[in-house]
Amino acid sequence: MKEWRFWLSEQRGTLLAVALFVVMFSIYVGNHPAIINKGFTVDTVSNVVQTAANKGSMLAFVAMGQAFVVITAGIDLSVGMIFLLANCLASYLVAGPTALALVGVVGTLAAGALCGAVNGLIVIFGRLQPIVVTIATGGIYYGIALWMRPNPGSSPGFNSDLADAMTGKLFDIVPTSLVILLATVVIIWIPFRRSEVGRAMYATGSSQIAAYMSGMPIRRAKFLAYMFSGIFAAMGGLLLTFTTYSGEALAADGGNYTLFSIAAVVLGGVSLFGGRGSAVGALFGALAFRAIGDLLFVFAIDALWQPLFQGVVLFVAVSIGAARLFRVRNRLDLFG
Amino acid sequence: MTDTVTSTPAARLPLRQRIDLPVVTAFACIVLLLILGSLYSPNFLSPQYLLQQLKVGAFLGIIATGMMLVILLGQIDLSVPWTVTLGAMMGCAAASWGPAGAALAIPFGILCGVAIGLVNGFGVAYLRIPSMIITLAVNSVAQGLMVAYTGGFAPQDSAPYPMKFLGALSSLGFGIPNAVLVWIVVGALAVFLLTRTSFGRAVYGIGNRETAAYLSGVPTQRLVMIAFAISGGLAAFGGVLLAGYAGKAAQSMGDPYLLPSIAAVVLGGTSILGGRGSYLGTVAGVILITLLQSILSVMQMQEFGRQIIYGIIIVAMLLLYGRDKRLR
Numbered sequence: 001m002k003e004w005r006f007w008l009s010e011q012r013g014t015l016l017a018v019a020l021f022v023v024m025f026s027i028y029v030g031n032h033p034a035i036i037n038k039g040f041t042v043d044t045v046s047n048v049v050q051t052a053a054n055k056g057s058m059l060a061f062v063a064m065g066q067a068f069v070v071i072t073a074g075i076d077l078s079v080g081m082i083f084l085l086a087n088c089l090a091s092y093l094v095a096g097p098t099a100l101a102l103v104g105v106v107g108t109l110a111a112g113a114l115c116g117a118v119n120g121l122i123v124i125f126g127r128l129q130p131i132v133v134t135i136a137t138g139g140i141y142y143g144i145a146l147w148m149r150p151n152p153g154s155s156p157g158f159n160s161d162l163a164d165a166m167t168g169k170l171f172d173i174v175p176t177s178l179v180i181l182l183a184t185v186v187i188i189w190i191p192f193r194r195s196e197v198g199r200a201m202y203a204t205g206s207s208q209i210a211a212y213m214s215g216m217p218i219r220r221a222k223f224l225a226y227m228f229s230g231i232f233a234a235m236g237g238l239l240l241t242f243t244t245y246s247g248e249a250l251a252a253d254g255g256n257y258t259l260f261s262i263a264a265v266v267l268g269g270v271s272l273f274g275g276r277g278s279a280v281g282a283l284f285g286a287l288a289f290r291a292i293g294d295l296l297f298v299f300a301i302d303a304l305w306q307p308l309f310q311g312v313v314l315f316v317a318v319s320i321g322a323a324r325l326f327r328v329r330n331r332l333d334l335f336g
Numbered sequence: 337m338t339d340t341v342t343s344t345p346a347a348r349l350p351l352r353q354r355i356d357l358p359v360v361t362a363f364a365c366i367v368l369l370l371i372l373g374s375l376y377s378p379n380f381l382s383p384q385y386l387l388q389q390l391k392v393g394a395f396l397g398i399i400a401t402g403m404m405l406v407i408l409l410g411q412i413d414l415s416v417p418w419t420v421t422l423g424a425m426m427g428c429a430a431a432s433w434g435p436a437g438a439a440l441a442i443p444f445g446i447l448c449g450v451a452i453g454l455v456n457g458f459g460v461a462y463l464r465i466p467s468m469i470i471t472l473a474v475n476s477v478a479q480g481l482m483v484a485y486t487g488g489f490a491p492q493d494s495a496p497y498p499m500k501f502l503g504a505l506s507s508l509g510f511g512i513p514n515a516v517l518v519w520i521v522v523g524a525l526a527v528f529l530l531t532r533t534s535f536g537r538a539v540y541g542i543g544n545r546e547t548a549a550y551l552s553g554v555p556t557q558r559l560v561m562i563a564f565a566i567s568g569g570l571a572a573f574g575g576v577l578l579a580g581y582a583g584k585a586a587q588s589m590g591d592p593y594l595l596p597s598i599a600a601v602v603l604g605g606t607s608i609l610g611g612r613g614s615y616l617g618t619v620a621g622v623i624l625i626t627l628l629q630s631i632l633s634v635m636q637m638q639e640f641g642r643q644i645i646y647g648i649i650i651v652a653m654l655l656l657y658g659r660d661k662r663l664r
Contacts, residue, residue: 075468122651127660129608131412131468135595136650143643150640252588259472272466304487308480315473322470323463334464 013269014281020267020317021284024291028052031298046173052294053175054167054243058083058236060181060286062257063264064189065116065232067282068225070265073205073274074123074130076226078138079233080258082115084249085141086237088149091247094159094238101159109234115141116230120223138254145249152248154241163242177239181283184235188228189279197221205274233257263314264289266321292317358605358657362620365653369627376635387513391506393626394519395574395581397619400597401526402570404618405563407601408530410543410610411460411467413564415452416571416597418478420590423449423572424495424579425482431496438496445576446569452478453568457561486587495579503580515577522570527615539563543610599650600625605657 008015029035029048038044062079069076086108093104115137122133170176192198200221203211211218236257241247268285270277292313296306373380399416406413427445431438452474459470495503506513530536541549542556550556574593579585604621606613628649632642 122655126651126655127662128651128654129660132598132602132608132654133651135598136647136654139595139643139647139650143640143647146640146643251591259476262469262472266469272469305480305484307483308477311473311476311478311480315477318469318473319459319463319465322465323459 011278013271013277014284017268017281017284017288021288021291024288024295025052028291028294028298031295033298042173046169046175049178050167050169050175052290053178053181054239055294056287056290057177057181058239058243059257059260059264059290060283061184061232061236061239062261063268063282063286064184064279065229065236066261066265067268067270067277067279068201068228068232069130070270070272071205071274071277072201072222072225073208074222074225075262075272076116076119076134076229077131077258078115078119078134078141079229079261080254080256081138081141081145082112082230082233083237083240083257084251084254085115085145085148086112086234087240088145088247088249090238090241091149091154091158091245093155094162094241095155095157096159098159098162101162105162105238108238109231112230112232112234112237113227114230116227116233117223119230120226123226124219124222138258142249142251142254145254149247149249152246154246158245160245163245166239166242184232185280185283192224192228193278197224201225202275205276207275260289261286263318266318269321272322289314289317356605356614356617358603359614359617359620361653361657362603362605362617362624366620366624366627369624369631373627373631373634376631380631387511387516389623389626389630390516390519391513391581392630393622394513394515395578396593396596396600396626397519397622398522398577399571399574399593400600400618400622401522401615402567403597404601404604404606404613404615405526405530405539406467406567407598407606407608408539408543408610408613409560409563410546411560411564412598412608413453413456413471413567413571414468414594415456415471415475415478415568416594417588417590418475418482419449419452419568419571420575420578420593421585421587422452422478422482423575424585424589425486425575426572427499427576428495428579428585429485431494431499438498441496442498442502442573442576446573449572449575450565450569452572453565454561456568457564460564461557461560482587494584495582499576499580500583501580503577504583515581518577522573523615523619530615535559535562540611543607543612545611596625596629603650603653 029045032048034048035044062083066076066079089111090104090108093107094101095104119130119134119137122128122137123130126133166176166180168176170179197217197220200211200216200218201224203214203216204218204221208218264286265277265282266272266285267288268277268281268283270282270285293310296309301309370380379385399420403413403416423445426448427441430441430444437444456467456471456474459465459474460467463470501507502514502518504515530539538549538554538556538559541552541554542559546556571590571593575585575590578589582589600621601613601618602608602621603624604613604617604619606617628646629642632645637645
C-alpha cells in the first residue's frame with residue numbers, strides 16, 4: 001500500500017467528522033433567517049459564523065480536552081465541572097485593567113490545569129479507574145464552583161472589553177474564538193502529538209502493558225493528558241464567561257458539557273477504547289454537534305420538542321459512529 | 337481473577353480469604369459514621385431515625401441493584417436519571433385510566449423502564465456500542481420524550497394509591513416501612529439470581545471475559561440484553577416508589593440517583609471493570625451513602641460543602657481498597 005492510503009485510513013474518523021460538519025453547517029447557513037432576509041454577503045455570513053463559532057468553540061475546547069484522555073483509554077467525567085469552575089473563577093478574576101485581567105485568564109487556566117493534574121495523579125498513583133475517580137472529583141470541583149457562585153453574578157470590575165475582543169471578530173471578518181481554536185491546535189496539539197510523550201499517549205491507549213514493556217513514559221503521558229483535559233475545559237469555561245459576562249454554578253450545564261464532550265469525541269472518530277483518533281477530530285465533532293443543535297433553531301421547531309429531537313439526533317449519530325458491529329471481522333472479534 | 341471470585345463456594349476457602357475486605361471496610365465506616373453522628377446528637381441511634389434512613393436508602397438500594405448487575409458485566413448504565421423519572425411519570429400516567437389503571441400503575445411503570453433497558457441492551461449486546469455512549473444517548477431520548485409528554489399534554493402527576501402504599505406507608509407490619517420490605521425482597525431475589533442460578537454465574541463470567549463465556553456456551557448477547565432490561569426495570573421501579581413517597585412525579589427527580597448508585601456499587605467492592613463483587617457490598621455501599629448524606633444535612637452543611645466532602649470520601653475509600661494491580 002502506498003503511504004497516503006495508510007494516512008487516509010488513520011485519519012478516516014477525523015475526515016468523516018469534517019465532512020459531517022461541512023454538510024450540517026452548509027444546511028444551517030443556507031437556511032439561516034438572517035441570510036435569507038439580508039442576502040448572502042460577506043457581512044451576514046461572517047455574523048452567522050461568529051455566533052456559531054462562539055457557541056461551538058466552547059464545546060470544541062472541552063471536547064479536545066476529553067480527546068486527550070480518551071486517547072489514553074481513560075475517560076474524564078469531570079470536564080463539565082472544571083468548565084463550570086473556570087466559568088465561576090473567571091467571573092471574579094477577569095476584572096480590572098486589561099493587563100490584570102489577562103493575569104486572571106492565566107490564573108483560570110492554571111486552576112484548570114490543577115484540577116486536571118489532581119485527576120491524573122489520583123488515576124496514576126492511586127491506580128483507580130478513571131471513570132469513578134473523575135465522577136468523584138467532578139463532585140468536588142462542582143462544590144468549589146458552587147461555593148464561589150451560589151448565585152449567578154460577576155465581579156463589579158469585570159473587563160467586558162477583553163471579553164468582547166475575545167468573542168468579536170478580527171479585522172471585522174474572522175471570529176476571534178475561531179482563531180484561538182486554530183492557534184491551540186497549531187501551538188499545542190500538533191507539537192504534542194509529534195513528541196515522544198504524545199506518541200506514548202497513543203501507545204498507552206493502544207495497550208498500556210505493551211507501552212510499559214517498551215519503556216515508554218506512560219505516567220508522564222497520562223498525567224499530561226489529564227492536565228491538558230483540565231486546561232482545555234477551563235478554556236471553554238473562560239469563553240463562556242466572555243460570552244455571558246458572568247459566572248454560574250449550574251449543575252445541569254456541567255453535566256451537559258460532559259455528555260456533549262463524549263458525544264463530540266465519538267462523532268469526531270476518537271475510539272473510546274483508546275489509541276485512535278485525534279483532538280482535531282474531536283474539534284470538528286463538537287462543531288458538527290453544535291451545528292446539528294442549531295438546525296433546530298433554523299427550522300423553528302417547537303421548544304417542547306427540541307429535547308426529543310436533539311436526543312434522537314444524538315442517539316442516531318452516536319450509535320452509527322460507535323457501533324462496532326459493522327467493523328467485526330469474525331464472530332469472536334465481536335467480543336474482543 | 338484470583339481468590340476474590342465471589343461465586344466460588346465460600347465454605348471451602350480458609351477464613352482469611354472468606355472475609356471480603358471492601359465489605360468489611362464499608363460496614364466499619366457505617367459504624368464509624370453512626371458513632372460520630374451519635375456524638376453530635378443522640379437521636380442518631382434511635383430506631384425511628386435508623387428506619388427512616390433505611391426507607392430513604394431503599395429507593396437508592398433498588399436502583400443500585402440494577403446498576404450492580406450491569407457493572408458486574410463490565411458495563412455501565414448512565415440512563416438511570418431519566419429512566420427513574422420515566423418510571424415515575426408513566427406510573428402516574430397509568431392512574432388517569434380509572435381504577436384499572438391505578439391498579440396497573442406499578443407494573444406499567446416498570447414495563448416502560450424495561451423497554452428503555454431493552455434498547456440499551458440491544459445497543460450494547462448486538463450493535464456493540466460502548467455502554468457509556470448508548471446509555472447516555474438513550475438517557476437524552478428519554479428526557480426528550482418526558483419533556484414533550486409533560487409539556488404537551490399536562491398529564492396527571494399525582495401518584496395513585498398502590499404507589500403511595502409501597503413508597504410512603506409502613507402498614508405491612510412491625511412498623512417497618514413498606515419500601516424497606518420491597519428492598520429486602522428485591523435484594524433477596526438479586527442474591528438468589530447472582531449466586532444460585534446459571535444466569536448469575538454467567539454474569540460473573542461475562543464480566544471477567546466475554547469471549548471465554550461465549551466459548552463456554554453462554555448465550556452472552558441475550559444475557560447482556562436481559563441484564564440491561566432488568567436494570568432499566570429496577571430503575572423505573574425505584575422511580576415508581578419515589579413518586580409514591582413524594583406523592584407525585586416531577587422532572588429531574590432521577591438526577592440525584594445516578595452518581596450515588598454508581599458510588600454505592602463501587603464502594604461496596606464491586607469492580608467497575610466487572611466480574612467481581614457481592615450484593616452484600618452493595619447493601620453496605622447504599623447504607624453508607626445514605627447515612628453520609630443524612631449526617632451532612634443534619635449538620636447543616638451547605639450544598640457545596642456536602643459535594644466536596646462526598647467526593648473526597650469516595651476517592652479516599654477507593655484508595656483504601658479499590659486499587660488496581662501494579663504494572664510489571
